Amino acid sequence: MNAACWIRSGFWLGAALALLAGCASKDTLPPAPLQVIKPQIAGRQVWQARLSDKVGFPLALVATKDRFFAADGGGTVLALDAANGHEVWHTRVGDDLSAGVGSDGRWTSVVTRRNELVTLEQGTERWRAKLGVRVVTAPLVAGERVFVVGVDRSVQAFDAQDGRLLWVMRRPGDALTLAQASVLTAYKDTLLVGQGNRLMGLDPLKGAVRWEATVALPRGTNEIERLSDLIGPSARVGSVFCVRAYQTAVGCVDAASATTTWNTSTTGTAGVAADEDKVYATDAADRVTARRRADGVSLWSNERLLNRRLTAPLVVGTAVVFGDLEGQIHFLSRSNGDILLRLPTDGSAIVGTPVLSGTTVLVATHDGGLFAFRPE
Template sequence: MQLRKTFFVGLISVALLGGCSWFSGEEDVVTMSPLPKVENQFQPTQVWNRSVGNGTGEFYSNLRPAWQDNRAFAADRHGIVKALDIDTGKEIWSVDLSEKTGFLSRNLPALLSGGLAVANGHVFVGSEKAQIYALNAEDGTVAWQSKVAGEALSTPVVSDGLVLVHTSNGMLQGLNETDGAVKWTVNLDMPPLTLRGESAPTPAFGAAIVGGDNGRVSAVMMAQGQLIWQQRISQPSGATEIARLGDVNMTPVVANNVVYALAYNGNLAALDLRSGQIIWKREIGSVNDLIVEGGRIYLVDQDDRLIALDTQGGVTLWRQSELLHRNLTSPVLFAGYMVVGDSEGYLHWINTDDGRFVAQQKVDSSGLQSNPVVAGGKLLVQANNGEVYAFTR
C-alpha cells in the first residue's frame, strides 16, 4: 500500500501560528486575532443543549449534525449516534457503532468522521475505517454497512438512488442506496502531499460535481460513473510544500448553471456547469464551504477573513478582517445574518450588507470546529466535546 503523507488542516494551522519551520528555515509568527469587542444588537436565544458522546476531541473532523422533519441527528467520533427532538433536544434514540470486543471488555471506536446525512428514512455516516453506515431514522437500527475504498472523511451525499462517497485516497464511489453495494468507482487522482479532508460532491442534473486534492474540479455522470470534465483551479507554486498545497476540499456550489469552487492556496472560480470552462476567477484560497445567495458569494478565506463578492465577476463587496487566524468554521446564513464559529467556542453574527458584527456569544469552551447547521428556524452547533446546541434568533 502506498504511504500517503497527510496533514490535518488544524495541525497546519498550529504550525503556521507557532512559527514552525518544518518546511523552511525561516520563522513566520502568525498570531490569532484578539476577540473583537462587539455591542450586541440582539441576544441569540439558546433553546436547548444535549451531550452526544465525547465529540471529536483534538482530532480534525467534519462531523456535524443533520436534520429532517422534527429530528436532529448527531454523532461523536467513538461511534455514538443520537436522534434528538428538534424543538426540545430530548433524546429519541441512541446507538453505539463501536466494535464489540472481549479484550479487557472495551469497545473499539468506530472513528466516525464524515458528517451525517439524512434522506429517505435513513441516516448516513462514514468512518476513518472506510465504512459507510445506513441507519433507520426511526429507531437507529443499522439498515446496512458497506466497505468503501478509503477513509470516508467527507459527508455522504444521497442522490438518484446513490450514496456518493469521496474517500481519502482520491476515489469517488457511488453506492446503491438500498443495500450499500458499490456500483462504480472513479479515481480522481491525488498528489503525494495533501490536506486532511475531502470535498463532498454536489449533485446537479444527473452529475456529481466534486473537488479533488489535485486542485481540480470534476463532473462525473452519476448513472455510469463516467468522468464528464475536469478543470484545474489551483496550480502548485511556492517555495515550501505547504505553499504548493492546492486541495479543493470544499463542497462546490451550483447556482444558475454555474459551479463555484474554491481551492487552498488557489483560486475562487466560477465554472460553466456543462463544459467546466472558467468564466472568471479570483486569487482567494480556502478549505471552507462557501455560500451563494441573492447574487452574492459569502466565504471565509484561509486566513479567516470574511468576504462577500458579487457572482458577476467576483467583485469584492466587503471584507471583514477582525477574526484573522481564529480557525473559523464555514459560514452559514441564518435569520438574515452570516454566522461563523471559532476555535475558542464563540459564534459571530455578521451583517450581510456591510460585514459589521451585530452579535457575539460564547457557546462552549471546548471550541467549535464543525460547521453550524441551519435546521428550519433553529441553528444547530456541535462543539468539540460533543455538546450540541440549538439557537434561535
C-alpha cells in the same frame, strides 16, 4: 477547526497511503481579542443537546426539513427534532469515526476509522462495507445511493438499501493529496465531486465523467506548495456552485454549462457560503471577505476576528454566521460585514460548519455540545 493534512498517495499505482506530515494551522498565532459589541439583531439559544464523546474528526452536521443528524468521534450517531432538540433516535456503530454524517432523512451514513461505510435506516444498522481507502469527507446520501470520496480522490457508489457496490471511479492523479473534507454534492442528475483543483460532474448511475471545470491553477515550486484541492462545503445558488481551493483561490462554477464563471487568488482552508449577491469566505488569517457572486469583485472585509480559527460560514437571514475556537458564534451583516450579534456555547472550538433547518441554526463543539440558536 481550520486545519488540513496532506497525504502521499500511491493508490493508483497499487501502493498504500502513507501519512507524511501533520496539520497546518494557526495555533501558534494569538487570536484577536473579542471586542465589546452592541447587538444589532436579536437571537437566543433555543435548546442544547450532547453527543456521547468528543468530536475529533471533520464533523459534517446534516439538516433536513425537520431534523438534525450528528455523530461524534466515538461512533454515536443521532437524529434530533430540529424544533426542540428531542432525540428521535440514536445508535452506536461500534467503532470510532473518521467522517460523518450524511443523510437524506431515511438513510444515514458514516465512515469508521477502519475504513468501513456504515449505513443506518432510522437508527438501525442495515449494512456496512469495506472501502479500502481512508475517508474524511462525509458521505452523500441521495437518489437511493450512498456516495463516498476517498483521500486518494476515488469515488464509490453503493446501493442505499443493501450496500451493493455499484461503481468505482479512479483516475491517475497527483502523488500528494489533501486529507481534508472535499466537495461532494449533487446538481439535478449530476454528482459533483472535487478532484484536485477541479470540480467534476459524474453520472451518478455509472460513474462516467460528464464534465470538469478548473477552479484554481496550482502554483509553487514543490508538491506541497502546489496543493490546491477543493474543500467543502461548497455553496450553491441556482446552478452556480462556489468553492474554495486549498490556500489558492475561491471561484464559482456553473454546473448547467460546466464552465468556471470566475476565480480569484486568495489563501484559506475553509469552505464558503453564498447568496444571490455575494460569496463569503475567510482567508488564512481569518479575514472575512464578501465578493460579488457575479464576478468575484471584493465588496467588504472584516478583520476583527483574525486568527480565531473560524469555521466555514452559513447564510442565515440578514447575517452570515461563523463559529470560532472559543465556541463563540458570530453573526456578521451580509451587507457590510459589521458584527451584529455574538452568542456563546461551551467554550470549546466549534467543529464543522453550522447548519440550518427552517430558522434554527445548529452548531457542534469539540467537547460534544450541540447548540441550537434562532436569530430574530
